[in-house]
Amino acid sequence: MxxxxxxxxxxxxxxxxxxxxxxxxxxxxxxxxxxxxxxxxxxxxxxxxxxxxxxxxxxxxxxxxxxxxxxxxxxxxxxxxxxxxxxxxxxxxxxxxxxxxxxxxxxxxxxxxxxxxxxxxxxxxxxxxxxxxxxxxxxxxxxxxxxxxxxxxxxxxxxxxxxxxxxxxLHELTPRRAEQWLLRAYPDADPEKLDKAMLCGGGNLGRSIRYLEDERSAGIFESALQLTRAMAEGREFDLLTVLARFEGDRNGFLELLPAVDRLAGQAARAAFLPADRFPAALAARISPRRAEALHRLVLTIQERMRVNVSLSLLLAFFAGQMKSIMEQVD
Ligand SMILES: [Zn+2]
Known part of the structure; x- marks a missing residue:
């Protein structure tokens, strides 16, 4: 504190x-x-x-x-x-x-x-x-x-x-400034975990801290990372497997959506990503246009969540649309 x-x-x-x-x-x-x-x-x-x-x-x-x-x-x-x-x-x-x-x-x-x-x-x-x-x-x-x-x-x-x-x-920090702060605040943290926390937060310290201190938030971010990778590599089965974890977990899915959106945005600006966590070749597949299409998809899904469309339906729709973004756009 x-x-x-x-x-x-x-x-x-x-x-x-x-x-x-x-x-x-x-x-x-x-x-x-x-x-x-x-x-x-x-x-x-x-x-x-x-x-x-x-x-x-x-x-x-x-x-x-x-x-x-x-x-x-x-x-x-x-x-x-x-x-x-x-x-x-x-x-x-x-x-x-x-x-x-x-x-x-x-x-x-x-x-x-x-x-x-x-x-x-x-x-x-x-x-x-x-x-x-x-x-x-x-x-x-x-x-x-x-x-x-x-x-x-x-x-x-x-x-x-x-x-x-x-x-x-109040403003977010630059990723570099956030990194310096986190390194000072968590000197004993596992370096790999700290890297992920930085990836999760960008310059948003609150998000990085939640990744480090709240297991549930960390789990949702891991899912977002897996989902973004599966999308970039066109692995449909993996998309569905990750999304199946959110069957019955509406709040979790609501947290997952912006995390995926942010990651795709970060991937489109691959320079910000530590190369070993999000390989450049993979990031290159999520072009700015694809990231933008995913962003619009996330907004659509959030809109439908507000009017209480069935979660199972939305999960299936999300997977299908993620796949088609990789197939069609670009
Ligand atoms: Zn005092």
Whole structure:
């Protein structure tokens, strides 16, 4: 877990804004911050660092990592004056009741120190009613309170929200920068696994970290790699074998699709791929036009998944279309 602004990779402009906001005199602190950017760019991590910095008792660099407030912030139970609200497991909309509860909490003074922080994760999942419930307190929170919102997709956020926040965009790193960070953060990792993690993430550290730390995500990426190879080599039976693993696993398939899409895109720009993991000869077979055709196929399938077309049907359709992309396009 990253516990300081220094430990956070890249995004130096955003970091310098937040570092100033967290300075002990509070001169540059604003009532609400909105951290937005692609999933995996570290928004939740950075929200946690900023929250810790705001409640930190250190006199200089915050979060100091040493004071009792920092120990609580980064500990198992968290800090009592840092409250985190997110969409409940299995739901895809932020319930308005949750925003109302946060609003009540906003007017309760901090218990431990001078400052209180309320974090809303994935604020794009707020609907109109939830956003409305938040507006007033977001605009004029009590002096002790700071809001931090995170959001993957700014365009799906009700537009009344960003105008009341300091919006800060987080970016992916260059693959090289990500590699340097991963080598430092995982000095004992198996080099082969680390290579795969880099291939999986590109410059997206969150994806690389998930590959290294979450077995299920790693498994899905391995499947995506096998599928892309099978497609490039026109091995139809292998295409079907890999896809059969996702029979009955809708969520897994939903994760597999963008991974295959990204790999094909990377293959089309083969220079980014470590030659021994994705041989150049193989990458050459996935031309930009084929990668583009696969991208459109993935979008079509995602669209059909939203309207609940049978998964078995979609798996068969996907395999058939992947094969025909290799046969027809180019
Ligand atoms: Zn501290």
């Amino acid at each position: 990253i516990r300081s602004f220094d430990g956070f990779a890249g995004n130096s402009r955003v970091i310098s804004v937040l570092r100033r906001a967290a300075a002990p005199d509070g001169r540059f602190l604003r009532p609400a911050y909105l951290l937005y950017g692609t999933a995996g760019t570290g928004k939740k991590t950075l929200a946690a660092i900023l929250a810790a910095a705001l409640v930190c008792e250190g006199k200089e660099e915050r979060p100091c990592g040493e004071c009792p407030a920092c120990k609580k912030s980064f500990g198992q139970l968290g800090h009592p004056d840092v409250l985190r609200f997110r969409t409940p497991e299995g739901k895809n909309q932020f319930p308005v009741e949750l925003v109302r509860r946060a609003r009540e909490e906003a007017y309760v003074r901090p218990t431990d120190g001078e400052r209180k922080v309320i974090i809303f994760e994935n604020a794009e999942q707020m609907n109109g009613a939830s956003a409305n419930a938040l507006l007033k307190v977001l605009e004029e929170p009590p002096a002790y309170l700071t809001f931090i919102l995170t959001c993957d997709n700014l365009s799906s956020l009700p537009e009344t929200i960003p105008s009341r926040c300091v919006p800060l965009e």
